[in-house]
Amino acid sequence: MRYNMYEKNYGKRRQNYERRKRRRRKIILRRLACMLLIIAAAVGGIIAVKKYNSSGKTVPEKNITETLRAIKIPEWIDEQLIHLHNTARTGTELDGVKNIVIHYVGNPGTTAQNNRDYFDKPSTEVSSHFLVGLDGEIIQCVPLWEKSAASNWRNSDTISIEVCHPDESGKFSDITYNSVIKLTAWLLNETGLNEEAVIRHYDITEKLCPIYYVQNEDAWKQLKKDVGKALKSLKG
Numbered sequence: 001m002r003y004n005m006y007e008k009n010y011g012k013r014r015q016n017y018e019r020r021k022r023r024r025r026k027i028i029l030r031r032l033a034c035m036l037l038i039i040a041a042a043v044g045g046i047i048a049v050k051k052y053n054s055s056g057k058t059v060p061e062k063n064i065t066e067t068l069r070a071i072k073i074p075e076w077i078d079e080q081l082i083h084l085h086n087t088a089r090t091g092t093e094l095d096g097v098k099n100i101v102i103h104y105v106g107n108p109g110t111t112a113q114n115n116r117d118y119f120d121k122p123s124t125e126v127s128s129h130f131l132v133g134l135d136g137e138i139i140q141c142v143p144l145w146e147k148s149a150a151s152n153w154r155n156s157d158t159i160s161i162e163v164c165h166p167d168e169s170g171k172f173s174d175i176t177y178n179s180v181i182k183l184t185a186w187l188l189n190e191t192g193l194n195e196e197a198v199i200r201h202y203d204i205t206e207k208l209c210p211i212y213y214v215q216n217e218d219a220w221k222q223l224k225k226d227v228g229k230a231l232k233s234l235k236g
Contacts, residue, residue, distance in 0.1 A: 010171035068145035079140045082120040087126035092147045098157045104210035112139045128162040136175040185230035195228035
């Protein structure tokens with residue numbers, strides 16, 4: 001009789017023990033799952049931040065218009081804003097500034113003024129924020145806080161620079177090149193970006209633009225290095 005009672009009590013204790021063991025196992029598994037979710041979220045956040053900052057700091061979307069409006073355009077830039085119309089300049093505000101995009105006009109021998117006047121035609125569907133000419137002149141065509149029509153789906157968060165060139169190769173002349181470096185470094189300094197934020201039209205759409213600096217990767221890398229040096233000089 002005592003033996004049976006002992007067996008019965010032992011069985012109950014064993015059942016209770018197994019229930020507690022299963023409960024602890026479930027708790028441990030839940031905690032482990034939570035930890036894994038937290039780790040995954042943290043890793044995902046780090047990756048997202050790295051991607052976001054891969055081109056340098058980005059001008060924050062909040063108050064972007066006010067930030068860009070506050071930038072004073074230097075005297076060495078000729079402001080000739082094109083008229084508002086439905087294609088080349090719509091007046092739509094930027095969502096932010098993540099990159100500075102370098103283009104070439106693709107029309108050898110034409111001047112910055114030629115291309116600016118072309119942008120200003122009501123039928124024209126393209127434009128850029130700036131044009132750099134054959135003699136190093138720089139013309140602003142679109143306000144910094146507005147979208148240009150140069151970089152396809154990246155028009156909403158980029159500032160565009162179209163560059164004139166003397167021949168079909170698309171290579172910039174020395175005086176033009178120097179103005180491109182000066183303008184790009186100034187824009188980076190004003191927007192808080194670094195030289196890694198400088199990209200080509202090619203990097204967005206794989207269009208051969210600016211053609212010489214797509215076909216000659218070393219020349220492109222050197223251009224970015226020169227921009228970095230100029231930016232460092234501006235920062236003192």
